[in-house]
Every structure is written in structure tokens, then in C-alpha cells.
Amino acid sequence: MGKPVVVIVGRPNVGKSTLFNRLVGKGVAIVEAEPGVTRDRLYREVEWCGCEFVLVDTGGVVESPSDPLEAAIRRQVEQALAEADLVLLVLDYRAGITSEDREIAFLVRRIGKPVVLVVNKVDTFDPPPALSEFYALGLGAEPVPVSAAQGLNIGDLLDAIVAHFPSGAAVGAEEEAVTVALVGRPNVGKSSLVNAILGEERVIVSEIPGTTRDAVDTPFTWKGRPYLLIDTAGLRRRSRIEAESERQSAWRARRALRRAHAAVLVLDAVEGVTLQDKRIAGLIEEAGRAVVVAVNKWDLVPPQQKDPSRYLAALRQELYFINYAPVVFTVATARRGVQQLLGEIERAVANTRRRVRDQELSEVLQEAQLRNPPPRLKDKRLRIYQAYQVAVGPLVFLLRVNDPELMTLHYRKYLENQLRAAFDFTGTPIRFVLRRHKERREKNV
Incomplete structure (x- = not known):
């Protein structure tokens, strides 16, 4: 990672996790009194006195793991230790040393990495x-006493x-990573897809719904460019969310979407598009993020239904409001479709940052009006005088018109389709902002 x-x-x-949040400076990891809330590794950058480092939170290690989830958490911890430059072994001041602490200390000694003993839950220093x-x-x-809380x-x-x-650990300016959030319902294969992209068991995969709780950030490089994958918790309908940790998971998934450059909407190929899938797609569209749809578990679709063109047509009909999103059929467990998926993500992100010259934009919109004039409303017809691109990510176009109220939803969609036909805006939403044009300054587009 360089740091x-x-x-x-x-x-x-x-x-x-409380210590992790304290050192990072914000509530990244979910904190609850219930043991085992943190499962996957969480990465965040920290800066102190001009020195930058990457801090990693891990799940709790237990003696003799009794179920697959506990064993998976232990593997995650061992993988984190293997890549560590420094280990913070956290102990409970009130409980003293336990047999589990001794076992973890043995793991740390075995890897031979430098260690800082952090004695937490010290309520007073006098x-x-x-x-x-x-x-x-x-x-x-040397033990360092702290109270993370x-x-x-x-x-x-x-x-x-x-x-x-x-002292030279501080790192200069680096290329900004492309942040990609994987979102979807529980058990559609988001974590499996993350592992397939990375080529390793980076996040825990289980058939148990809700295994992923935190939004797990994972940096990686593809074609020489830095990326940051965010594996999010499965989003269920609000009425079905009961536990506080699940509410926090859902909130973190939505926050991950807001901080991402692009989103991958992961669907279950066997189940098809559900109502909740549509709601999640709506969240992506509302956030204005570039989007790619991954139809996962394609290998499990019955042969008689395995017609990609027919499946795609049905999917487009259900997700008509993001019909600009490219669709990739994937089998995460076999790493099929991964390279195509990454290619579509790269394309969608590039498109959401695309700039169009004012003259080209004006020519396309002028031709669109000549080909299909706006409808008359209240004996008036919409006129577009000027057009400018004012933002990227998402693409925002400012239209100066005679009367913004004359723009119908149908005609707005028509103009969007004309722009998409003229320019490669695959994978990115388009926004129009209408402003009334002063009559004395009226000019044709």
C-alpha cells in the first residue's frame, strides 16, 4: 500500500472497534456490547504528527473456534497479521490477562512483528x-494504558x-483511488464478488444472511490504477430491520454509496429483479452515481431460462429508470465475468467525468428540437436558448429556457436519450437544471 x-x-x-474509531476520528466500525460484531477487516488512513499509516480493525479471536464464522474471522486476523508492519494487541484492563489473550500473544510472537500493548478501559489515571x-x-x-471510549x-x-x-513515513500526493461500492440485497454474492475481484478471501463469505455488517474498504490496483472496493451489508426493507447492528449496517451501506464514485448493483440471477432490488437501484440513481449491474450466480439459472438476450430485455424493463447501466453476467465463485465487470466500471467512471464542449452540446440539442419540437402547453412551446455543462459525477447540464414549467418529463427523457445517442454516457446518470432566460438576452441555441 506504500504506507x-x-x-x-x-x-x-x-x-x-472503539479504539479504531477513536484513532480514525469518526465512527467507521460498528460498536455494540454484543461480541463478534466486527468480522471483516476494516482499513482507514490515519495521520499523526506528519506520519501517515493505514489502520486495520479485525474481528475478535476466540480460543478453539466452534463454528465456521469464528474460524473465518480467525483466518482474516491471521491474514491481517501477515501484512502488518506493527501490531496493536488490545487488552482489557478490568479483566486482566485471559487464556484467549495468551493465545493471541502466541500468534503475534510467531509472526515476529513489532508490537504495542494497548491496555484499554482504564477509567482513571490518578x-x-x-x-x-x-x-x-x-x-x-511497554503497555500503553488508554480509554478508547x-x-x-x-x-x-x-x-x-x-x-x-x-520520519519519512509521510507519503506525498497520490493518485485518487476510484471508489466502488457493491450494493444489493443480502446473500446475492457481494462478498464473493469482492473476493473474486481481489483473487483472495478478503471478506468473509457465508450462507448466513447478514454476515457482512460493516462497510469494508479494500484497496487494490487494476491496470496500474488505484481502486477502493467497498463491500456493504445487504440492504433489506426497513420494516424487516430489527437489530441495532443491522440498522447501523444499512446506514453505513447508504453512506458508502454517497462516498463512492460508482456502484455495482449485484442481483441474484435465479431470483431476478425483486422490489427491493428496484429500491436499491433507486438509491443509486438518487445518489447520482455511475452504475454497473452485476447479475451474479448466472451458473445456477436453469438451462431453459439461460438466454442472455431475453434475460437482459426483461431486466431492462424492470430497471427502466437506470437503463443506461451496463449489465454483466457473473459467477463470483468461479471468477467468471470479473474482468468484464472491471472494464465496465472503468468505462462508467470515465463517462461520469466526461466534459462536453458547449458548441457540441448546443448542436445536439438544436438538432433534437428540430427533429422533435417540444409539445405546446398553455399555448406556449418550450424554447432552449443556451446550454452548458456545469458539473460531472453526475453529469449536470444547465438549460436556459423561456419557461422551465414547459419542460415535460417525456421531453426531458427525450433530450437525455438524444445526448446518450450523441455521446458515450453509458453507466452514468444525467441531470438537467432549468433556468428562466431573460427575454432581452434571448439567443438561439
């Missing part, structure tokens, strides 16, 4: 907390972290 990687590890409920028992872990690290002694912890890195 030092600092990985937070520990058993469940010692305050890892008198100073007694930390002698934590030396018994034999890691040769109250923000106590966090500055000292950050000093201890950056002391492990050379």
Missing part, C-alpha cells in the same frame, strides 16, 4: 494504573505507534 500498516487485534469485546501483570505476555512491549491517553498511544516508523 505502514498497523493492525489492531484482540479477543472479542476488549474495545478494538492514581496511575497498575500494569505489571501485562508484562507476563512476554512480548517485550473516553479518549484518554490516545495521544500517547499515537506517539508510540509512529515511533516505530521512520
Whole structure:
């Protein structure tokens, strides 16, 4: 990644995610009293005293994992430790050292990476907390007492972290990563698709709905360009959301969509387009993000229904309001369709940043009006005098007209289709902003 990687590890409920949020400076990871809320690795960049590093939150490690999910979390932690430059082993001051702490310390010793012992949940520093028992872990690290919840002694912890890195660890300007959010209903294969793109088990995949809870950011490079994949929790109807952690997951998924450059709407090929899929597509359209539709699990579609052209026609009819989105048929478990998907994402992002010269724009709109004049309303006809592109991501065009109220939805869609026919706007929404033109300055487009 270019920057030092600092990985937070520990058993469940010692305050890892609270510490992660405190160091990052905002509530990124879901925090609950219930153990096991964090499952996948979460990455965020942190800067302290001119030194930049990547902070990684991980799930809680338990002794002798008893179910597949616990085993998957442990694998995620071991993978994070393998890429770490520094490990923050978080301990609970109130509970002291447990057998699980000793097992995690053994894992850390085995990889031979530098360690900072973080003794969390210290409520007061007067008198100073007694930390002698934590030396018994034999890691040769000085314990740093903190209260992540109250923000106590966090500055000292950050000093201890950056002391492990050379002064030149600060990195200069880098190319902005293209941020892509994968969104969809639970169990449509979003996490499997992320792993297929990365070529590794980066996020936990399970048949249990709700396995992904946080919005998991994963940086990677494709064709020499930096990307950031966001695997989000499955979005269910609000009426079906019960647990607080699921509400937080849904909120984070929507926030991920807002901070993304593009979205991949992942559908289940067998189930087809559902009402909830339409709602999620509406969220993408409302956010104005470039969009690609991934029809996943294509291998499970019965042979008699496996006609891509007919399937695509039906899908376009259901998702007519984002009919500009390219559609890719994928099989995430076999990595089929992944390269095509990445190509369409690249194309959609490029299109949402496309600029059109005023003269070209005016010529297309003038020709469109001549070919199909606007309808008359109240004995008046819409006239477009001037047109400018005023924004990208999404594309926004300002039209100066005689009366904005004369623009019908039908004619607005007609103008959008004419622009799409003239320019490659595949994968990106188009917005029109209408302003009344002063009569004394009227000019034809």
C-alpha cells in the first residue's frame, strides 16, 4: 500500500472497534456490547504528527473456534497479521490477562512483528494504573494504558505507534483511488464478488444472511490504477430491520454509496429483479452515481431460462429508470465475468467525468428540437436558448429556457436519450437544471 500498516487485534469485546474509531476520528466500525460484531477487516488512513499509516480493525479471536464464522474471522486476523508492519494487541484492563489473550500473544510472537500493548478501559489515571501483570505476555512491549471510549491517553498511544516508523513515513500526493461500492440485497454474492475481484478471501463469505455488517474498504490496483472496493451489508426493507447492528449496517451501506464514485448493483440471477432490488437501484440513481449491474450466480439459472438476450430485455424493463447501466453476467465463485465487470466500471467512471464542449452540446440539442419540437402547453412551446455543462459525477447540464414549467418529463427523457445517442454516457446518470432566460438576452441555441 506504500504506507505502514498497523493492525489492531484482540479477543472479542476488549474495545478494538472503539479504539479504531477513536484513532480514525469518526465512527467507521460498528460498536455494540454484543461480541463478534466486527468480522471483516476494516482499513482507514490515519495521520499523526506528519506520519501517515493505514489502520486495520479485525474481528475478535476466540480460543478453539466452534463454528465456521469464528474460524473465518480467525483466518482474516491471521491474514491481517501477515501484512502488518506493527501490531496493536488490545487488552482489557478490568479483566486482566485471559487464556484467549495468551493465545493471541502466541500468534503475534510467531509472526515476529513489532508490537504495542494497548491496555484499554482504564477509567482513571490518578492514581496511575497498575500494569505489571501485562508484562507476563512476554512480548517485550511497554503497555500503553488508554480509554478508547473516553479518549484518554490516545495521544500517547499515537506517539508510540509512529515511533516505530521512520520520519519519512509521510507519503506525498497520490493518485485518487476510484471508489466502488457493491450494493444489493443480502446473500446475492457481494462478498464473493469482492473476493473474486481481489483473487483472495478478503471478506468473509457465508450462507448466513447478514454476515457482512460493516462497510469494508479494500484497496487494490487494476491496470496500474488505484481502486477502493467497498463491500456493504445487504440492504433489506426497513420494516424487516430489527437489530441495532443491522440498522447501523444499512446506514453505513447508504453512506458508502454517497462516498463512492460508482456502484455495482449485484442481483441474484435465479431470483431476478425483486422490489427491493428496484429500491436499491433507486438509491443509486438518487445518489447520482455511475452504475454497473452485476447479475451474479448466472451458473445456477436453469438451462431453459439461460438466454442472455431475453434475460437482459426483461431486466431492462424492470430497471427502466437506470437503463443506461451496463449489465454483466457473473459467477463470483468461479471468477467468471470479473474482468468484464472491471472494464465496465472503468468505462462508467470515465463517462461520469466526461466534459462536453458547449458548441457540441448546443448542436445536439438544436438538432433534437428540430427533429422533435417540444409539445405546446398553455399555448406556449418550450424554447432552449443556451446550454452548458456545469458539473460531472453526475453529469449536470444547465438549460436556459423561456419557461422551465414547459419542460415535460417525456421531453426531458427525450433530450437525455438524444445526448446518450450523441455521446458515450453509458453507466452514468444525467441531470438537467432549468433556468428562466431573460427575454432581452434571448439567443438561439
